[in-house]
Amino acid sequence: MVVKRRNWLTHIILIALAVAILFPIVWVVSTSLRRDNAAFSTKLFSSRISLQNYKDLLFPEQNVLRLLKDIESITTNSMPYTEKSYDALLAKFRDDIEGLKKYSIETKNLIQATDKEYENVQQFINENSKDLIKSLIENANLLKEKSKENEPDEEKLYVALNVLLKEGKLKKSDVDDYFDLTKVDEYEKVWEGLFLDLSDNISKKEDEIKVIENQINLLKKDLDFYQSEYSRLSGIINDSIYPQFLSFKETLTVALDILKNSDNSVKAFVSETNEMEEFERIKNYLEELSKAKFTDEFTEFSQLISNLNNLSEEILSIWKKYPDKSTSKYADFISAIKLFNLKASKQLRESVDLIKNFSNVVDKYLEYSNLLSVLTKELEENKLKLEELISEYERKKLEIVDAERFVYSVILDGKISSFVSKVEKYNLPKDIRKTYFAIKSLRTSLNNYLSYVNDETRRKEMRKFLRNMDWVESYMNFEKRYEAFSEDMKEFVEEFDKYVSNIEEIGPNAIKSAKNGIKIRISALTMLFPKIQSDYPAKLASNLSLASKLAVDLIDFLPLKGANKSLKEIDKRLFRVDQIWKEKTEHHLLRWILNSVIVAGLVAIITTLVNALAAYPFSRMRFRGRKYGIMSLLLIQMFPAIMYMVALYGFLSFIGRYIPILGLNTLGGLIFVYLGGIAFNMYLIKGFYDTIPSSLEEAAMIDGATRWQTFWRIVLPLASPILAVVVILSFMGTFNEFVLARIILQDVDKYTYAVGLWTFSTGPFETEWGLFSAAALIGMTPMVILFLSMQKYLVGGLTKGSVKG
């Protein structure tokens, strides 16, 4: 008994583990059958199932766009129809046109059918309007029940109400139906006691802060002005004034030098000019300048100015005491001063204004920036205070939070009652919009109330009741989208029919003239392409896919299940319409599988034959190098085979120039490269040969057979089971090879299955999970079946230590 119960537990654990482990396969199967976009879906599995992914991969339908492209190449007699005769072209053309017409009719039928189903849905809604409304009311009432709150004492209630009104969260009109607003005034005193000072303080502080902020803004504007002025002026000073002043200094130093040196020069006549008066005037400028204020940036400059000032002062004082003013030295001095005057007079006069202005700017700038920092500090302090006040206010409010919640619950209550009384009179689907807006206003009240509810589960529960009404919105949108689509599509098809009959008329002539070398493009055809390639997806397909999605949503959301069949039908038919009209990319999966089968098949057969031959002497004969032969084969296998490609790549591209089928980017080249992997299965065959009794061969040899004949006639036929196994094993191995194929093959239509599947998992296909998983499943199913049926040999080989998976 005990053992049995244990087994039962083991079974459960094993099943659970197996499910977990095989989940990726379950996922692949389910995803390959989905027809919504699994990568973007919020659901792990979907009920919208179809084989469309497989159809697209294996038997792609010639849908409208493909037919049109086909017709285009027929009528212009281009690839792949260049070689066809006129009659064959005409027949194909007629076929294609027939196809187009068939699609047009099919679409019309589909639309007609969906229209009918749509009417059914509407009718269903209409018939069950009472019940549906009842369910809405039920949910509303459930909400009401859940939102019951204990009534707080009157004082708190009205204080809370007062607070909400004062804060502007509620308007009087919102609440005067439910509360006696005169009571609010009654309890005004209490409110004042609790909150008046605080709220007054807060609003005062807020005002203060606003004032300061305004001041700061103004200041900043001024500061900006001075800032730019400062940088302008300092640029001028640095670039032009400073170097000039430097040269002034040089001149003055020279003059002073002359003046200072003891005078022993010859007499000379010096015409007394007014140079020194001029110099004095200039000196005044300098004096004025030295009083100007500078920033740290200009310490050098201000020093230079005071230097100049000192120099000129010294010159003046010495000059005044100068004894003999008629020496050649003095003449030199005067000429130096003259030079200085010439250079400096205008320049200094101008600089005085500028520098005065500059120091003014500096003053202002400093003043304002000081002011600014004071103000910012003040602002920060105020803000801090405000925060304190607010937090105090909030703390006080905590006492009345229950009351506030009660207020909102009462409002919600009232809203629900009015909602019920309103909705009761409605008739669906006529009043669907009104219902929607009623629900919308209900939602705002609910959200207001829920912001006071801390209990997560309760919030979720109440939201759920509201979500139970979501179908109204879905239905409203569904109606809108579907009607728009149905109308547009009918129009679209009608227009399409006209174009098609036009093409049908002109087509034969176009083919004839194309055959004669003059290619005509049929204008109706060229006009149709943009219609289907851009108008359809932009205008129609968006409405279609939305309507389709909403139909499926409604299946889940509608409280009554009676319309599900019709909705499902609508979804299914709309999907079909989309398949007919949308642009589909071409897939090469069949080609890839064929390539893989060719490559793997040839490689398997060739390597098996080569191996069967090579294994024979290892099994039957004793010769020098036998042991080392096997050992070196084993050793060779350990070299990373990927590196072979560096050598073989060059070799293949070389060979390809002389033998094109063995070149790069060809299946032949790939097969050739794969033949290098012969060593893998030789050991398996040798092991089987060992089990064939050699007495058979000996008997044959006695009868006169040669060694080769015994091998060919006796051993090989007897070994056919293992050869079959080896063929299948190496077929599987080659089929699953990815790396070398990826390096050698470049064109999409030359890919093997492995490389092709890889492209499905990258780039633009990364999120096309349906196609990817269908392609993966198509490839892996036969491999899994083969593997499971070959299990015995694989496992046997494993434990012998020769083959590895």
Place this chain on the structure above:
Amino acid sequence: MAKILRIIGWTLLAIFNAFSIWGALFLFQKGFYELSITFFVLIVLIDYFIFNRKSYPFRYMIPAIILLFILVLYPIAFTIKTAFTNYGTGHIMTRQEVVDRLLTDPVYTYVPKDSKEYNYEVFVRFKGIDPTEDFKLIVITPNGDKYIMGEIKTVRVQAGKMLLGEATLKELDNFDLIKEEDKIIAIVEDGKTYSYFYSPEDKETAINEVFFKSKIGFPLLSKVEIVDPEGNRLSMRFGEDGSLRLKSIRHLYRLSLSEVVERGKNVVKTVLVNDITNKPLLEENGTFYDFDQNGEKVPIMGYISYVGTKNFSQIFTDPTISGPFMKIFLWNFTYAALSVLFTFVIGLSFALVLNNNTLKGRSIYRTLLIIPWAIPAFISVLIWKNGFFNETYGIINKFIVSGLFNKDSIQWMTNPFWAKVAVLIVNTWLGFPYMMTVSLGALQSIPDELYEAASIDGASKSQRFWKITFPLLMTTVAPLLVGSFAFNFNNFVNIYLLTGGGPAIPNTSTPAGATDILISYTYKLAFEAGRGQDFGFASAISILIFFIVAGISFVNFRISGSFEEVNR
């Protein structure tokens, strides 16, 4: 009958020999030295096998040996050779090819200052109203003499395409010309009429310029040097207005002999000399360098040269390589070891559970659990990568991490730690059925009597497992564990398809990634051209891998005694 067969056989052998020798010589001539030697060795071996009675057993192996030599031994030899060279992006051609290229390639020509510009007229044949690429060119020298360009002779070919052609000028007298007021409007040759089509000076033909430039002038004539009677070399070069002009050109580089001091000896060597500056080119590290106006070295073109053991030593000396290399190396061992550990533990647990005779439906469970092994690995890995580990859409992030636990999405592909976790998860999933199968087989071969004896002696369950099951199991399974380690050590597909080796390790000069193992690193070095290929370094690493795997396998053979089996 037998005689005829014999004759046919000998003839076939003779033809085979002749063909192979021709092939080997041909390959040698084309520069495939290793392959040519391989061919020669093959011929000698095969003939030896056929003519020597003692080597009869080898005759059965001839096809296998041919394939092995060409497709395995030759690449291995090539790889070993490459490991000592700088073969890779920028060093693709041999020195001789590079010299040829520098001497002949039209890219390495210049228009000298005293270049003369020649006017020309193009005449083409028409097919219907469409011009064809069959053309004649009349060259008008600055003196006004007119010549017709003769046939283009190919001077140098590279990769099957003409690299450089040459043509001479012929007198007009030898041709039938149709003139209209002195102007040649057509040339007739062998009944073919070439009509006046384009001339750069003739504005009326400007409409034909595009066709001439794109079909004849640029692809063909810019690679042809036309020699005029004075010996000037002319070629098409783009003029300032974008049209093709016929200008006299000179080659930028020429060969010259010069004495070079090499290893203390004066050696006379051929060097390339820049025609403008008259300075010889510098050769360093397998690259030709020219000098610009400031005397700075400018690399021009590299060639394959032997670099000694640099590819091996840089693994240890170059910090931008050794750092990531050591990371990859460690991770490779961790990855292989953890893969073996996880797969073995999980596989053995399943095997222990399933090795219960009283359990019903054992084979069903076994078959179900074996499926991950049965699915081709690359498909499974792509499924995991695409559906499960995708950071935005993957269902692990979407439904488990953020759906069930409300956590932030896990960065499976961009965070090194999680990338490693992902790789290990997938590898464990892929590998445990193998371990399960192997352990199951080993468990079944343990005789029941041992357990009976043990239970009589009062051994507990865990004692029975650790004292009987586990030691006996290990004797059969241990070599397989080592083999599995070696297999996972080189398990390229899993890494490459799942993470591509990423996320990249920062601050490296090679494309190293956090989940890269040696083999995927090698692959990226050799075949992913993103940062330039480095076949030399890749080959060096693959030799290293070979020694590691061979070492592991040697241990394995010691454990399992495979060699004794061979001698049976």
